[in-house]
Amino acid sequence: MVPEAPRQVSAANPPQELCQVASGAVDRINIPIGEFNRVLGGGLTIGSLVLIGGEPGIGKSTLLLQVAAQLAGPEDAVVYVSGEETARQIKLRAERLGLAGKGLYLLAETDLNVILSQIEALSPRLVVVDSIQTAYLPELETTPGSITQVRECTQRLMHWAKTGSVPVLISGHVTKDGAIAGPRLLEHIVDAVLYLEGEPFSAYRLLRCVKNRFGSTNEVGIFEMGQKGLIEVKNPSQVFLSRRQGEAVGSAVVATLEGSRPLLVEIQALTNLNSFGQPRRTANGVDFSRLLMISAVLSKRLGFKLGSQDIIVSATGGIRVNEPAADLAIALAIASSFGSMAVKPGLAAVGEIGLSGELRAVSQLDRRLSEAARLGFKHCLVPKVGLGSSPPPKGIELIPVSTLREAVKEGLVVKKAGQKNV
Ligand SMILES: Nc1ncnc2c1ncn2[C@@H]1O[C@H](COP(=O)(O)OP(=O)(O)OP(=O)(O)O)[C@@H](O)[C@H]1O
Numbered sequence: 001m002v003p004e005a006p007r008q009v010s011a012a013n014p015p016q017e018l019c020q021v022a023s024g025a026v027d028r029i030n031i032p033i034g035e036f037n038r039v040l041g042g043g044l045t046i047g048s049l050v051l052i053g054g055e056p057g058i059g060k061s062t063l064l065l066q067v068a069a070q071l072a073g074p075e076d077a078v079v080y081v082s083g084e085e086t087a088r089q090i091k092l093r094a095e096r097l098g099l100a101g102k103g104l105y106l107l108a109e110t111d112l113n114v115i116l117s118q119i120e121a122l123s124p125r126l127v128v129v130d131s132i133q134t135a136y137l138p139e140l141e142t143t144p145g146s147i148t149q150v151r152e153c154t155q156r157l158m159h160w161a162k163t164g165s166v167p168v169l170i171s172g173h174v175t176k177d178g179a180i181a182g183p184r185l186l187e188h189i190v191d192a193v194l195y196l197e198g199e200p201f202s203a204y205r206l207l208r209c210v211k212n213r214f215g216s217t218n219e220v221g222i223f224e225m226g227q228k229g230l231i232e233v234k235n236p237s238q239v240f241l242s243r244r245q246g247e248a249v250g251s252a253v254v255a256t257l258e259g260s261r262p263l264l265v266e267i268q269a270l271t272n273l274n275s276f277g278q279p280r281r282t283a284n285g286v287d288f289s290r291l292l293m294i295s296a297v298l299s300k301r302l303g304f305k306l307g308s309q310d311i312i313v314s315a316t317g318g319i320r321v322n323e324p325a326a327d328l329a330i331a332l333a334i335a336s337s338f339g340s341m342a343v344k345p346g347l348a349a350v351g352e353i354g355l356s357g358e359l360r361a362v363s364q365l366d367r368r369l370s371e372a373a374r375l376g377f378k379h380c381l382v383p384k385v386g387l388g389s390s391p392p393p394k395g396i397e398l399i400p401v402s403t404l405r406e407a408v409k410e411g412l413v414v415k416k417a418g419q420k421n422v
């Protein structure tokens with residue numbers, strides 16, 4: 001049996017009484033990329049370890065290189081460690097993105113001991129490790145990318161960041177279902193976890209915060225991927241509405257919330273008779289099970305004969321709208337396409353639909369209405385239940401409704417002659 005080690009009394013780091021601990025806001029580095037700053041809760045906290053996760057090819061290295069180059073300068077060293085690309089490949093990307101390299105040091109290395117000793121020598125302002133799955137510690141017997149290696153390397157970097165008061169950004173791959181253990185496994189170790197997401201066919205990317213020890217997790221950053229890298233989208237609602245026509249059939253607009261940010265998104269639906277077999281439901285950017293539920297409510301409670309119809313519903317612009325507040329816009333778009341009736345022009349809709357066709361209240365209605373009014377919407381269908389007495393923002397009229405039946409009646413207009421379904 002191994003003898004128990006004698007307890008050591010250390011004078012170096014004694015416990016501190018809470019009231020004696022120095023207070024004050026945490027120090028943050030302001031990143032010149034506003035959307036990134038916003039997601040972190042107002043900047044990168046000194047000494048924090050932040051994980052940027054995402055599917056392969058989504059743009060993690062691009063974003064990290066942009067952040068690194070923005071923070072580097074003649075007086076500010078930033079180290080970009082890559083285990084996946086050579087310095088030449090990174091240089092090529094930097095040239096494409098139009099990034100200068102003053103103060104930005106590239107290190108193509110995977111041995112974490114070497115990495116730590118090299119970065120120490122530069123006293124950097126920021127360190128980027130792309131990716132954590134390629135870093136390894138030779139003293140461990142497992143292969144790079146294994147659970148033990150990934151966890152141990154992260155813990156080493158965490159310790160280094162805290163003791164040196166230098167922020168460290170690490171990237172990690174995840175698959176759609178999060179099957180690879182890597183980043184998911186690290187969520188509890190690191191200070192903040194951001195996920196870069198996007199639909200494969202769309203150039204838009206969402207940077208979503210799922211954990212933050214130094215700020216709220218409600219923030220979402222929106223970018224567009226292009227030749228020059230990830231460009232911030234300053235007015236996202238306009239993007240998701242840009243191709244909307246005045247009085248389209250099969251199209252409704254929801255005032256949704258992405259974190260704490262209101263966004264107006266167009267929902268399109270197409271219903272089509274399936275004469276050959278099993279009718280299909282397809283959901284792009286909306287929740288499939290909610291689509292099934294909404295179709296069932298429209299059939300059962302409102303008498304829409306959708307049983308033989310294929311139904312396709314899409315959120316335009318490649319965004320995902322998962323919140324139940326989008327139910328009403330989805331239902332309106334389907335009803336509009338099925339009945340070949342346009343949705344009232346200038347109308348937005350919010351509301352969760354219950355199984356008996358009743359409409360349920362949504363959170364933060366005032367924020368949604370303000371954004372709708374700002375973008376020129378004139379009317380908004382809202383659930384009557386939970387509606388406060390405060391007046392709506394200037395320029396927008398509320399249409400309070402209790403049931404989906406009422407909402408369809410209020411929200412659709414008879415189609416003009418010659419108008420086509422979308
Ligand atoms: N010339 C270009 N113009 C527009 N977009 C480009 C161009 N070159 C690359 N891209 C985009 O950049 C993406 C790759 O970005 P990046 O290498 O940063 O992703 P990543 O998440 O780091 O990928 P990996 O998981 O392979 O490391 C491509 O999928 C593509 O969308």
Ligand SMILES: [Mg+2]
Nearest residue numbers: 060061084130
């Ligand atoms: Mg990469």
